[in-house]
Amino acid sequence: MKDFTRRDFLKTAGIAGGGLVLSSSLLRAQGKKAGDTLNIALIGIGAEGEILLNSLLKLPNLNFVAVCDIWKPRCTYGFRRIFREVKQKPEQYEDYKDVIKNHAKDLDAVVIATPDFWHSPMTCDFLEAGVNVYCEKMMSDTIEGAKKMVRAARKSGKLLQIGHQRKSNPRYIFARDKMLKEGKVCGRIMACNGQWNRAVTKDLTWPKNQEIPEETLKKYGYKDMAQFRNWRWDKGLGGGAISDLGAHQIDVFAWFLDANPKNVVASGSKEYYKKDWSDNVMCIFEYDNPDKTQVFYQVLTTTSSGGGYFESFMGDEGTLKMSENPALTKLFKENNGPDWEPLVEKGLIGKVESTNADAKIADSRESKPPMEFGFPEKIPGYDPDKPIHMPHLENFLGAVRGENKLNCDAEHAYAAEAVVFKAREASESGEKLAFQASDFVVED
Amino acid sequence: MKKLLIVISSLALACGLCAKTLKIEVPPANLVGTPVPIKMTNLEPKAPNPEIEVPDDVTNVALKKPVTSSDDFPLIGELEYVTDGDKTAAEGTAVELMNGLQWVQIDLEKECEIYAIAMWHFHQQERVYHDVIVQVSNDPEFLTGVTTVYNNDFDNSAKKGKGENLPYIETNNGKVIVVNPPVKARYIRLFSNGNTTNDMNHYTEIEVYGK
Numbered sequence: 001m002k003d004f005t006r007r008d009f010l011k012t013a014g015i016a017g018g019g020l021v022l023s024s025s026l027l028r029a030q031g032k033k034a035g036d037t038l039n040i041a042l043i044g045i046g047a048e049g050e051i052l053l054n055s056l057l058k059l060p061n062l063n064f065v066a067v068c069d070i071w072k073p074r075c076t077y078g079f080r081r082i083f084r085e086v087k088q089k090p091e092q093y094e095d096y097k098d099v100i101k102n103h104a105k106d107l108d109a110v111v112i113a114t115p116d117f118w119h120s121p122m123t124c125d126f127l128e129a130g131v132n133v134y135c136e137k138m139m140s141d142t143i144e145g146a147k148k149m150v151r152a153a154r155k156s157g158k159l160l161q162i163g164h165q166r167k168s169n170p171r172y173i174f175a176r177d178k179m180l181k182e183g184k185v186c187g188r189i190m191a192c193n194g195q196w197n198r199a200v201t202k203d204l205t206w207p208k209n210q211e212i213p214e215e216t217l218k219k220y221g222y223k224d225m226a227q228f229r230n231w232r233w234d235k236g237l238g239g240g241a242i243s244d245l246g247a248h249q250i251d252v253f254a255w256f257l258d259a260n261p262k263n264v265v266a267s268g269s270k271e272y273y274k275k276d277w278s279d280n281v282m283c284i285f286e287y288d289n290p291d292k293t294q295v296f297y298q299v300l301t302t303t304s305s306g307g308g309y310f311e312s313f314m315g316d317e318g319t320l321k322m323s324e325n326p327a328l329t330k331l332f333k334e335n336n337g338p339d340w341e342p343l344v345e346k347g348l349i350g351k352v353e354s355t356n357a358d359a360k361i362a363d364s365r366e367s368k369p370p371m372e373f374g375f376p377e378k379i380p381g382y383d384p385d386k387p388i389h390m391p392h393l394e395n396f397l398g399a400v401r402g403e404n405k406l407n408c409d410a411e412h413a414y415a416a417e418a419v420v421f422k423a424r425e426a427s428e429s430g431e432k433l434a435f436q437a438s439d440f441v442v443e444d
Numbered sequence: 445m446k447k448l449l450i451v452i453s454s455l456a457l458a459c460g461l462c463a464k465t466l467k468i469e470v471p472p473a474n475l476v477g478t479p480v481p482i483k484m485t486n487l488e489p490k491a492p493n494p495e496i497e498v499p500d501d502v503t504n505v506a507l508k509k510p511v512t513s514s515d516d517f518p519l520i521g522e523l524e525y526v527t528d529g530d531k532t533a534a535e536g537t538a539v540e541l542m543n544g545l546q547w548v549q550i551d552l553e554k555e556c557e558i559y560a561i562a563m564w565h566f567h568q569q570e571r572v573y574h575d576v577i578v579q580v581s582n583d584p585e586f587l588t589g590v591t592t593v594y595n596n597d598f599d600n601s602a603k604k605g606k607g608e609n610l611p612y613i614e615t616n617n618g619k620v621i622v623v624n625p626p627v628k629a630r631y632i633r634l635f636s637n638g639n640t641t642n643d644m645n646h647y648t649e650i651e652v653y654g655k
C-alpha cells in the first residue's frame with residue numbers, strides 16, 4: 001500500500017537528473033521508430049490535462065521531462081502523479097516558455113491542455129522550436145489563431161494533432177468505415193441530429209489559501225481568479241459550450257458524411273448564466289453531399305434531460321446513434337428496410353436481445369417502431385477498459401515514432417472547427433450564414 | 445455485560461429518554477461535467493439517508509481531529525481536509541491519495557461510543573468507490589480489537605473479508621453508516637481502492653457521531 005511516501009520523496013529529492021530519472025539528454029527528438037522512448041512535456045494540468053495524464057501514465061516508453069501549469073497545486077499534482085506512478089521526476093514550470101528554453105532540443109512531443117486562448121501561441125512556439133504537438137481542441141478561441149497553428153505546422157514540418165479524440169475511437173472508426181460506408185446500414189441519410197445536454201453547474205471555485213498571485217494572473221491574461229477558473233465562458237479566453245462540447249460532435253457529422261456544410265442557421269440564448277457566450281445553442285446545417293443532409297445540433301447547459309450526448313445518423317433504412325458512451329449507442333432498422341441478416345453474417349453489425357418488432361402501436365398514424373440491432377461483438381482495436389482519450393494519444397505518439405499517420409492533423413481539424421466558428425457566429429448574429437470552399441482551408 | 449448495555453440503551457432510546465433524531469447536514473449537490481459510465485451491476489439502490497435515534501449528547505466527535513493515512517504524501521490536498529468540516533464539492537475540499545488500496549485513519553483522541561459514521565469521498569461526479577471498508581478499534585495499528593462496521597468489498601479483493609454491503613454511487617448525501625449496537629473505539633480507519641472514474645482515492649469529509 002505504501003508504495004511511495006513523503007519520506008521516500010525526501011530521500012530521493014537530491015537525485016535530480018539521475019537515480020530514478022532517465023536523463024532527458026539521452027534521447028533526441030529525431031529519427032524515432034517503433035518502441036523508442038519519447039521525451040514529452042505536459043502543459044496545463046487542469047481537469048482536461050488530468051484526463052490526458054491518466055492515459056499517458058498507462059502508455060509505455062514515455063519519459064516525462066517537464067510539467068507546466070501557472071497554478072502551483074496543479075503543477076505539483078502532475079509532478080506527484082508522474083513521480084509516484086512511473087518513478088520519473090519531471091521538472092516543474094509556471095511558464096511554458098521556460099520549458100521551450102530548457103528542454104526543446106530534447107523534447108519529442110508536448111501535450112497542451114490549457115485554456116483555448118493559449119493554444120495557438122503555445123502550439124506555434126513549440127512547433128517553431130521543433131517539437132511535435134498534441135493540442136486540445138478548440139485549436140484556438142479565434143479563427144485567426146487556428147490559422148496560425150496550421151501555418152506553423154506546415155512551416156515547421158512537425159506533427160500537430162488536435163484533440164478531437166473520436167477520430168481515433170475504434171467504435172467510431174468501425175461505425176463510419178464498416179457500418180455506414182461498407183454496409184450502408186442507414187441507406188440514404190437524409191437527416192442527422194446530435195446533442196450534448198448538461199445539467200446546470202455553478203461557477204468553479206478555488207481554495208482561498210491557494211489563490212494565484214494577482215501579478216501572475218495578469219501576466220497570463222486573467223483579470224482575477226474567478227476568470228481563471230471559469231475561462232470557458234469568456235470572450236477572448238474560451239468559446240462557450242458550442243465550442244467546448246459542440247466541436248467534438250459537429251466534427252463527426254462532416255467526417256461520417258464525407259462532406260462540409262453549405263450553410264448554417266442558429267440560435268443562442270444567454271438568459272440563464274448571463275455570460276459572454278450562450279448557455280444553449282441550437283443549429284441547423286445543410287450539408288453539401290448528394291442527399292443534401294440536414295443536421296440539427298444542440299448543446300444545452302441548463303438541463304441534462306433528453307438523453308445525454310450523441311450523434312445520430314437517420315437514414316431511410318436505419319438509424320445509427322453514436323455516442324462515446326457505449327450504453328447510449330444504438331442501431332435501429334426500419335421495418336420496411338432490407339434484410340440485415342447478411343450484414344450480421346459479415347460481422348458488420350450485431351444482434352441485440354431486445355427488439356421493438358412486436359411493440360404495440362397506439363395510433364394508426366404512427367409508424368411501427370424500428371427494430372434494434374447493435375455493434376458486432378468484436379470491433380478491431382476496441383478495448384472497453386481503455387480510457388476514451390487514450391487511442392488518440394496513442395495515434396499521436398505512434399505518428400511521432402513513424403508508425404502511423406495522424407488521425408486529426410491541423411488541416412483536418414481546422415476544416416472541422418471552421419464549421420464551429422461559423423455556427424457560433426450564426427448563433428450570435430441570428431443570420432443564416434453560407435460556407436465557401438475557402439472557409440475550410442488555410443491559405444499560406 | 446455488553447448485552448445488558450445494549451438492552452438498556454435500546455430501552456432508553458425506545459422510551460424517548462434523552463433521545464433525538466440525528467441530523468446530518470448534507471452539502472448542496474454540485475455535479476460537474478459529463479457523467480462517466482459506471483460498469484457495475486450490483487449497486488445499492490439510491491435511497492434517502494436513514495433516520496437514526498441517538499442520545500441527546502451525540503455529536504460529530506471527529507471534527508478537527510487528527511488524520512493519518514497509508515499515503516502520507518497526498519497527490520493533492522491535505523489529510524486535515526478529512527475532518528475540517530467542509531463537505532462541499534469544490535476544488536480544494538478533497539484530499540486525493542494514490543491508487544491501490546489506501547486508508548485514512550481518524551484519532552478521536554479518546555474512546556467514544558460511536559452511533560453513526562457519515563462519509564463523503566468525492567461528489568462532483570457520480571462514481572463508485574471500490575472496496576469501501578470502515579473499521580473501528582482502540583488499537584492505532586488495528587491489530588487487535590478491530591470491529592468492521594461497513595464493508596462493500598463483495599469479492600474480497602482487499603483481503604479483509606468479504607463484505608455484505610453493496611457498492612453505492614457517491615452523491616452529496618454521502619454514505620451514512622448506522623452503528624447499531626454502538627461500538628466504543630478511539631480510532632476509525634476507512635479503506636478504498638480507486639473508483640469507477642479513475643484509480644485514485646479521495647476523501648472530502650468524514651463525520652463520526654458519538655459521545
